Each structure stands twice: as C-alpha cells, then as structure tokens.
Amino acid sequence: MAPAILLVGTLFGVSLIYGLAQSLGLLTGTDQRTLSMAAYQNVLSGSEGVGTEFWPSLGFSLWIAGVSTLLSAAGALPVAVWLNHQSGRGRQMDTLALNWNLAFPHLVWAIGLLLFFSQSGLLARLAALLGWIQNPADFPVLVRDRLGMGIIVDYVTKEIPFLALIVLAALRSQPEDYGVVATNLGATPWQRLCYVTLPQILPSLISGSLLVFAFVFSAYEVPAVLGMPYPRMLPVLALDFFANPDLHHRAEGMAISLIIAAVVMVVAAISLRYEKRAGYSQ
C-alpha cells in the first residue's frame, strides 16, 4: 500500500500545489514574489485577451460535454440491453468488439473522422460520385464546425461502448428473477424495461455518464484536432495560454486548467454518490 500511496499521492499532490502556485503568479519565471489573483481576475473578468474567450469557451465546453454525455447514455442503453439478451460466442465477440472500440486512442479516432466527414472527405467524395454535390462547399459542414458536431460525434461513438459495458455489468449483476416475476404478473416488455430494468441500472448509468462528462470536459486531443479557432474548448485554451512565450500568460493558462480540474472533481464527487448507490463496482 505504502509505495503506491507515496508515489501517486506525492506526484499528484505536488502537481496540484505547483499548479496552484503558478496560477497565483509564483514560479512562472517572472519576477513576481507575492501571491496574486491577477490571473484569475483576467480569466474571469478581463476585458481583453483571455477574458474575452473564457466564458464562450466554458459555454462551448459545457455544450460539448453535455450533449456528448446525453447522446452516449441514450445510445448505450439499447446496446447494453440488446447485448444482455445475446448469448454464447456471439456475445463474447460483441463484448470484445466494444472493448476494441475503447482501445482506439481518441487521437486516431479524431483523425479518422476528419478524413471521413470533412467537406472533401470520403463521404463528400461519395456524394460527388453519386452526383449529389458538385463542390465540396455543397457538402454540409460536419467537422470543425461551429456547433462542435465533429467533436461530439467523436466522443459519442467512443463513449457508447464505454457506457454500454458499464450498464452491461450492472445488468448482469442483477438477479434475473425480477424480470420473470414482472412478466408473470403480466407486464409488457416495454413496462418491464421501464419499471424493472431501468431502475436497476440507472445509478450505474448516471455514475458512468458523469465520468464521461468529466472526461469530455477536460480532454485535449479531440478538440485540438476537430475544433475551430473560435470558440475553443477550455483545455485547448488552457494549453494555448500556458504555452505562450509571454510568461505572464502562463498563470492564466494554469488558472484555467485548475478551474477545469475543480469542475471535474465536483462532477466526479456526484458520480461517486451514484456509484455508491449502484453498489461497489470498481
């Protein structure tokens, strides 16, 4: 126990402390020797630079994370319920396929979507081949778009397998009998789903969905590849300011990153409550 706690706790704790210090203007290579909330002020209410972008970015991040999470949860349910009814080798293969989907790094997934869905991507070429469009501009903008649809598609296709596997685990840990009893009492399959199955898996689904939300909200690679110059998701904004050669911007980047971390921790805490309700499933 001790080495693991020591290693993880120290590295993680120190990274937060150093991060906090930098966001307060210390250790950023400037001459500042006192604590200052300037970075947070610039981020939250600055009239130029980072201040003009933070709130739109926050809104955009919440939008992307919210929609991705809802769609993933909605998509994961039928997949899990369906998979639960499969049996034998087919089911094993399907479960493996879900795992495989998860093993694709997000970065690669994003590149694939870009090559496939862009206005001159494979899909647009197919449309041109069929004579539906003449120019790339005739093809709808599906990636690197204002609404972040490309980013959402990336996350949804990757998170459905993740949530499906979580829900599947919850389904399998439930006794079959309730369903049988309900059927014997004359419940339709639809009623059975709504009143028996759903309540059983809801805590796991919510807990998993919140983890998805936290992940989407704080991940960098996908919006970096599939995003637009404006609005940008918060992690992209944070790294951009952190990596700015003007050292004064470092604190601002660090402040945004800590704000992201704080949001994520709150979401994770709520997720934990639901997970407790779902039973110890780690």
Place this chain on the structure above:
Amino acid sequence: MKRITPFLLLLTILLSACSAIAGKANPSPASFDINDWDSVVAAAKGQTVNWYLWGGSESINSFVDTFYGKALKDRYGITLHRVPVADTVDAVNQVLSEKQAGKDPGAVDLIWINGANFLSLKQANLLYPDWANKLPNSQLVNWDNPAINRDFGTPVDNLESPWSSAQFQFIYDSARLSPAELPRSYAQLKEWVIEHPGRFTYIAPGPGAFQGTRFVKGALFEISGGADQWSTFDQATWDQWSPELWKYLNELKPYLWRNGETYPKDENELHSLFANQEVDFSITQAAVGAGALIEQGLVPATSKAFVFDQYMIGDFNYVAIPANAPNKAAALVLANLILDPALQAAQILPENGFGLGYGIDINRVTDPAALAKLQDAAKKLGDAATSPADLAKSLAGDSDAQYQNLVETGWRQNVLVSSK
C-alpha cells in the same frame, strides 16, 4: 508491511536502473574560443547537437536529415538530433521553462527561429551572444541588408544566423484559372472574392501561423498606402489604420470559405482545402513556389505561384543558440554548415524538399565551382515558381515585431470573434 518489502526493493532497483539509463551523462562542455574556429570544430567533435525545428513537413525533415545530418557526421563527427516541434513556440517555451527552473545546461542547442519567437528570447536574454558574425561562412551573408540585420524590425545583433529566405506568395491551379483572371492587389482580391463567394480563405493569423499574419499585414500596407511607415513601431499609426484594416477584412468575411465563420489554422490546412478544390488559392513562402508542394503530393501538379504587384512580404529565417545550450560548439558548426554554398544550392531545389530561398548573398561567393552550382540551382526552380523579377518587384519588408501581436490579437477580436 512485511509483504511489501520485496516490492519496495524491486522498485528501488528498477527506478535506479531507469535513472541510470535516463541520466546518460551530458557530454562535458569542452572549452573553445569562438574567435578560433579550429578550437570550435575540435570541441564539437563527438557532440550531439539538439536542433529544435518545426517538424510538420516530412520533406523538410528528410532534407535536414539527409543533407545536414550526413555532412555533420562525415565532416565533423557530430551527431544531429533533430527534435521536431509542432510549433516553434514549443522550443521557445522549453528554453523559458528551463530558465524558470534554473536549468543549465538545458536541452536545446539550436532553434529554427524568427520574428516574435526571436524577440521573446532576445528580450528575456536567453540567447547565446556574439557569434553569428564569427562563423567562417558569415562573410557570405550580406549583413548590410536591413532585411537580414533586422528580424521583423528587431536588430539581430549577431544573436542569430540566417538559414534561408522566404517571400509571401499565392498559389493557384492553372487547370482551374488562367493568369489573366488572377487578382493583382488586395482591392482586386476583394472584387474577385465577392464574385466568387466561398472560393477564398486565408490562414487565421496567430502564433505558428505567421503566413496568415502576413496576409493581413499586406492588406494593412496596401490600405495605408505604403510599407515603410510600418518598419518602426508607432501606436498612433496603428490606431489610425487598424480600424480600416478590420473593415476591409470584415467586408471580405461573408464571401469567404464557410462565410468566414472559421479559417484554416495553418498553411497545410489551406493547401489541403486548395488541393481538394474547396478554395481556389493557397499561400506559400517558398522560393520554388508550388514546386516543393507538388513534389510532396500536397497540391495538384498544375499548381503555380503568383504575386500581387506590391506588398508581398519577404524576409529571412534564422537559427539561434540558447544561452544554456549544452553543445554550443556543435551548434556553431551546424549554423556554419547551413551557410555552406553547396548546401545552400541544395536547399532551393524543389526535389530536395526544402524549397526556401538563399540565406547567403551569391554575389559574395568567390569559389567559381560553388557559384556555378548556386546559379545553376536558381535556374532549376521550375515553372511552378514565381519569376525572380516579379518577386523582387513586389517585395516588401516585414513590419516591426511589435505589430505582430497587435495584428494577431486584434484580428481575433475584431474579425474572427466579431459578428459584424
């Protein structure tokens, strides 16, 4: 607790093994005297030079490895370690972070650099001083040329040594457009864009996308009626003309690709839009025009470069050595090698994949064989390049480096984000 002891033991052994591998000793910095070139070469022998440069172009990477890597090894016994960065600002940051952490020697020996990145490091006093004029090949460089001794208006002060030259140009596809249809000024460009909605865009100005910044600066020069007033910084001039600039760009905006709601973030994204017929023009900086891009398969073979009649910004790019570079001698040797006439001749040929212009002044080359090589290479630029006469006629120097940030942040706020 007893149970974990063996694990702890194993862990310790593993960790120390790792650090033994990781900490393979930095070569002790052999001493040299910059005024005695032989001592530099002697000190550099056996060193590894860590060259941080933008790694996005496979052909530039392979040019560097093939031409410099081999020559360094064969002639000087130096190993080239090319460190590709997604953006030069990453290398600058590395040096800045090292300063924050008080790390000396650091990790970076040489950076391909110019403009705002040079200014950052110069202002922070993080560059190795007084060396560029001490290189033997420095005599081939025309240091009297203001385009060379000033980098975006910032005095070079021997803190960096030139590598190559570049000039802003457009690319069109001769299979799609005829030369007569091409716009020749920003005013004509606006007419063209309005007649062909959705067929033009430019690169979003910003760090790492200076071609976009340059496009916008060119417009600023034309609107304000001249480039010269921008070579020194003056806030009042900026305040006077920048609203006109935003007005021009916002007038273009609704007719741009995707109605100007987004812009390609770098040159390569624009090349790809151009190659896939999403837009009709791309942008390049290369002496060979579209030549190197055709070689790389990034644009159609019928692509050609062209320029407006005026305000096509040209400049030089450089290499600089951080003050905390661990292998300064090797970095000096490499910076000198870059100016070697034979390698300068190699760098402009489209088939070698680099494609930027000369950093040296070929009139200063006395060796007849080397001179012939350079002249010969200049003739082989191919018909995808702009003619040297047109390039020279349209050439404008870049503005003071302080405008860079104003243009970039101003553009974000007044053009990109603004819903005007």
Place this chain on the structure above:
Amino acid sequence: MKALPTYIIRFLLYGVLAAPLLLFGLYAFSEHWFFPAFLPKDWTTAPFTRIVMDPQTGNSLAASLGIAILSSLLSLLVGFPAARTLGLRNFRGRQVAWLIFFLPTVVPPLAVGMGLNILFLRLGLAGTLFGVVLSHLVPTIPYTIFTLAGVFASYDENFEHQAWVLGATRLRIFFNITLRLILPGLVVAGLFAFLISWSQYLLTLLIGSGQVLTLPLLLFSAISGGNPTSIAALALLFVLPPVLVIAASARYLNQHGNTVREQH
C-alpha cells in the same frame, strides 16, 4: 430468430471498428488523392515504407513501447499490494487511500502535466524517459489498483491459508495460488495501464520537453504537416499495438468480465 436490431447494432459495432482502418489504409497507400476522386488513382507503398523505415519513426515506436511497457509493469508491481489491501481489508483511512487513487483518474493530465512541468525541470527529470514514465504512473497506477481491487474483492484468501497449513512456502503460495487465481485480472489491469500510457499525449509533451518522442507526438506533428498520407501511415502504426494487445488478451478480458476503462 435474429431480429433486425441485432443486424443494425452488429453492423454499427463492427463497421465502426473496420472503417477507420480501411480509411487509413486508403490514405496511407496512395498519393495525390484529391477531391472529387472517390478512390485513389496513384496506389503506392513508397510513402508508407519511407515513414515506417524512417529512423525517427522507429525510435518513437520504441520509446512508446518502452514507456508503455515500463509504466504498466511498474503499475502492476506497485499496484498489486495496494489493490490487495484495498480489496481484502477494512482499515482506518481506507476512504482516504481510495480517494488518493481516485482523483488522478478524473483530474485531467493537462492539469497534472502543467503542474509537474516546472518541478520536473528543476529535478532534472524533464526530457528523460524516466521522468515521462514517472508522470504516466500518475494515471496508470490508480487504474491498475481499481481493476485489481475489484478482483481481490471476490478473492478467497482461504486457499492461501490452506496451502500455508499444508506447509507451502510463501513463494510457492504466491506463484501457485495467488498468481493463478488473479492472473486474468492481472493481465487486464496491465492491459489498461498499457493503453493509457500508449495513448498519452499531454503528459509526454509537457514532461518530455520534446526530447522524449513518442508516436502520439509524432502524429500531432504530422497533423500540423497536413499530409494525409503520412498522417494515415502513422495512425495505422499507432493503432496496431492496442489492437494486437486486445486480441492477445481477449481470453482474459472475457474471463475478467470487466471493461477497458476510460483512457485519458
């Protein structure tokens, strides 16, 4: 018996798996493939071979593999005893320990990497393979522990006691009983750690100082280069190991009945 939904879901499930590989294949083995050509005209293996043969690709593949393998081995080594305690014992501070492991699985590598950046520079760990491995351990150890703790939660220690009573040595008990019972979980936990480390971009970028080049870094650099052929070739190279690793451990994945957890 097979209903339509089954076909649809299966089609999506496997289609989503195969499509990117096919797409990368098209781009990786062709040149000058522009809109509106639906299929490439110039098929060639030249760029692919050039990229795969490039020493830099080889080096970063080796670095990626080395870092991922080292990270997962270290995670197992450090995580095993912790997971055993966490899964089998109830002790004071269990909640706290659990929280310490839980937080790094949700707090993004962005925050961790940016925080560790300066510290590691000061310690001389930045830009070293060791420093990068150390930073990867922050997310990999907790995932390993949680996976293994789940396994230990249903682990029956009585087997060990019986062997002990029957006179088996500690070492024998460990290898013949503990390890055998726990093996599927161990494989799966190692697999998670491998995948997390393998796809890690930010921590490597922020800690590696450009000195430690892994495939994701090369891939990002290629994306900025915009040549679809190189991007696709590197992407293929990048997905291959995870695909192979999952295939090789398919048996254990099914036995373990767990999921590949979210990789940051």
